[in-house]
Amino acid sequence: MIQMKNFSEQEYIRINKFIATNTKLSRRKVDEYILQGRVTINNITITDTGFKINPLKDKIRLDGELIRQSKRKVYILLNKPQKTITTVSDEKGRTTVVDLIKTKEKIFPIGRLDYDTSGLLILTNDGEFANRMMHPTYKIQKTYEVKLSKPLEEKHKNYLIKGIILNGRKTLPCKIEYFSKDDKRKIKITISEGKNRQVKRMFEKFGYKIFKLHRSKYGNLSLGKLNPGEWRYLTQKEVLKLQSLTLTNNKENAIRTK
Numbered sequence: 001m002i003q004m005k006n007f008s009e010q011e012y013i014r015i016n017k018f019i020a021t022n023t024k025l026s027r028r029k030v031d032e033y034i035l036q037g038r039v040t041i042n043n044i045t046i047t048d049t050g051f052k053i054n055p056l057k058d059k060i061r062l063d064g065e066l067i068r069q070s071k072r073k074v075y076i077l078l079n080k081p082q083k084t085i086t087t088v089s090d091e092k093g094r095t096t097v098v099d100l101i102k103t104k105e106k107i108f109p110i111g112r113l114d115y116d117t118s119g120l121l122i123l124t125n126d127g128e129f130a131n132r133m134m135h136p137t138y139k140i141q142k143t144y145e146v147k148l149s150k151p152l153e154e155k156h157k158n159y160l161i162k163g164i165i166l167n168g169r170k171t172l173p174c175k176i177e178y179f180s181k182d183d184k185r186k187i188k189i190t191i192s193e194g195k196n197r198q199v200k201r202m203f204e205k206f207g208y209k210i211f212k213l214h215r216s217k218y219g220n221l222s223l224g225k226l227n228p229g230e231w232r233y234l235t236q237k238e239v240l241k242l243q244s245l246t247l248t249n250n251k252e253n254a255i256r257t258k
C-alpha cells in the first residue's frame with residue numbers, strides 16, 4: 001500500500017532555498033556548497049541543489065551543523081546615529097547597530113554605514129532578502145546627504161555624474177543635486193552601488209573632505225520621523241515594495257543590455 005503523506009506539497013521546499021533563507025549565505029554560495037557535498041539531509045549527503053525537503057521533518061546540516069528554520073522574519077528600519085558600528089558584535093566593545101534594537105530575532109545589518117555615517121539602515125534575519133538587496137545586479141538606489149569641506153565645482157560634479165575610476169573600476173552614473181545655489185558644499189548624491197566607503201572615496205578623489213554623511217533614502221524608503229537611534233519594523237507592504245524593486249530593476253537592466 002502506498003503510504004499517504006500527512007503534509008501537503010506546499011510544505012516541501014527546495015533545499016537551496018531553505019538554506020539561503022535560514023542562514024546568511026547567498027543562493028549561489030549554497031549551491032556551491034551542495035555541489036561540494038557539504039550538505040546532508042537526515043545524514044545522507046545530497047548534491048542536487050533543487051532537492052525538495054520538508055523543513056518540519058528533515059534535518060538539514062551544512063558541514064555537520066544543523067540548520068534551524070527561523071520562525072519569524074523581521075525587517076527593521078533604523079536611523080543609525082554616528083559613532084555606532086555596523087556589525088553584530090564588536091571586539092572593542094563599541095556600540096553596534098544591533099545593540100540599539102530590542103528584538104528576540106538574530107538580526108544583522110544589510111550592507112554597512114561607516115562609524116561616522118548616520119542615517120537609514122535596514123536590519124533583518126532574512127538572509128535571502130539581504131543578499132537580494134545587496135546584489136549589484138539589482139542596483140538599489142541610495143541617497144546620501146553630504147557636507148563637503150569646500151563648494152563642489154561644476155566640472156567635478158559632471159565627472160562624478162558620468163562615473164570616475166576608483167581602484168581601477170568605473171563607478172556607475174549617479175545623480176547629484178545641490179541643496180541650494182548659495183551653498184555648494186551641501187549636496188545630495190544618489191548612487192546605485194555600494195562599494196566600501198564609496199561616497200567618501202568619490203569626493204576624496206577630487207580633494208574634498210567629507211564633514212558629514214547621512215543616508216536619507218534606500219530604494220523607496222526614507223526615515224520619516226525616526227530620530228537618530230530610533231527604529232521601527234517595516235510593514236509587509238514596504239518589504240514587498242523593496243522586493244518588487246529588485247525585480248523591476250533587474251528587468252530594466254536586462255532590457256538595457258540587449
Ligand code: URA
Pocket residue numbers: 112113114115117196197198199200201213
Ligand atoms: N559611502 C561612504 O563613504 N560611507 C558610508 O558610510 C556609506 C557610503
